[in-house]
Amino acid sequence: MNENVQTPSACGAERVTGRRRVLAAALGGLAAVAVAAPLVPAEAATTAAAHSATAQAQPSAKAVVEALAAQGLDVRHARDEGPRTIVRGGACVELKSLGCEQMVSTEDASVMVFTTRAAAAAYVGGADDEAARVGRVVLSYGSPTRVVPSRRPAYEKALVAFLRETPTAEDAVRITVQLAxxxxxxxxxxxxxxxxxxxxxxxxxxxxxxxxxxxxxxVIRFRTTRAAATYVGNADDAATRVGTYVLSFGAPSRVATAQQPAYVSALSTVLAG
Known part of the structure; x- marks a missing residue:
């Protein structure tokens, strides 16, 4: 296997062990930089400049997507999700096909309202986040969870009581205000x-x-291979790394497992060129 290509399995049989190795490597790297920088400032500056030049020479995520499309791979509806990009339309818009009607996200529980009870139940049954449903309303606790298990019953009890008293209040904003x-x-x-x-x-x-x-x-481009490797090692989605780039196939995966190697091979070809 190309050592520059990383899949989740490459991090070890146990994901926890892989995460510890990544964390240990990251801490070790930080310690080395902290010690070396005062001793060899010229070398550190040269290294930083080299990293900067390399980053500038790398193709953008958009260029990679265009190259994958040119090779006949399915990368339809490309959307810029860069760190400085302002995106109009929240997560509920992306989940519209699943029946999401309204959503208010918070750092704790997020409130989602679906078009039907069946749609809400289907979301909870297939979601990769921790979630609970009351009628058409879903409380999403995130993945990884943002609300510890012992605190979740209080949210669900409050939601049940509110909807019992006000059956027509299946509104994400009203529910968020009520819980708060x-x-x-x-x-x-x-x-x-x-x-x-x-x-x-x-x-x-x-x-x-x-x-x-x-x-x-x-397609996600990282500043360093270490950052990319850390993402893949900790990711709860199906993801593969090639250098400083990661192909995230989603959770659940949007690309069949048998088709994923074609994307990885195409990305490797693009970067080699």
């Missing part, structure tokens, strides 16, 4: 509907400098 008024943490509420404005997804990924999402894989 009962002393439950709902920090930094943000509209995730069509009118919402957010920063690109890469802004939430440590070390990511560029990202383009598609109906197939997302």
């Amino acid at each position: 008024s009962e002393g439950l943490l709902m920090r930094h509420a943000h509209d995730e509907g069509p009118g919402g404005i957010r920063r690109g997804r890469a802004s939430e990924i440590p070390g990511a400098v560029d990202m383009v999402a598609t109906d197939g894989p997302a």
Whole structure:
């Protein structure tokens, strides 16, 4: 296997062990830089300049997506998700095909309202985040979870009581306000509907400098191979690294497992050229 290509399995049989190795490597690297920088400032400056030049020479995520498309791979509906990109329309817009009607995200529980109870149940049954449903309303606790298990019953009890008293209040904003008024943490509420404005997804990924999402894989470019490796090692989505680039196939995967090697091979070819 090409040592420059990394899949989740390359991190070891146990993901936890892989994460510890990545963390240890990261800490070791930081320690080495901290010691070496005062002793050899000229060398450190040269290394930094080399990294900067390399980063500038790398193709953008958009250029990679265009190259993959030229090779006949499915990367339709490319969307800029760079760290400085302002995106109109929140996560609920992306989940519209699943029946998402309204959504308010917070640093704690997020409130999602679906068009039907069946759509809400289907989301909870297939979601990769921790979630609970009450009628058409879903409380999403995130992945990894942002609300510890012992605190979740309080959110769900409050939601059940509110909807019982006000059956027509299946509104994400009203529910968010109600839960917060009962002393439950709902920090930094943000509209995730069509009118919402957010920063690109890469802004939430440590070390990511560029990202383009598609109906197939997302292409994420990182500042360093270490940052890319850390992402793959900790990712809960199907992801493969090639140098400082990561192909994120999603969770659940948007690309069949048998087709993923074709994308990885194409990316390797693009970067080699």
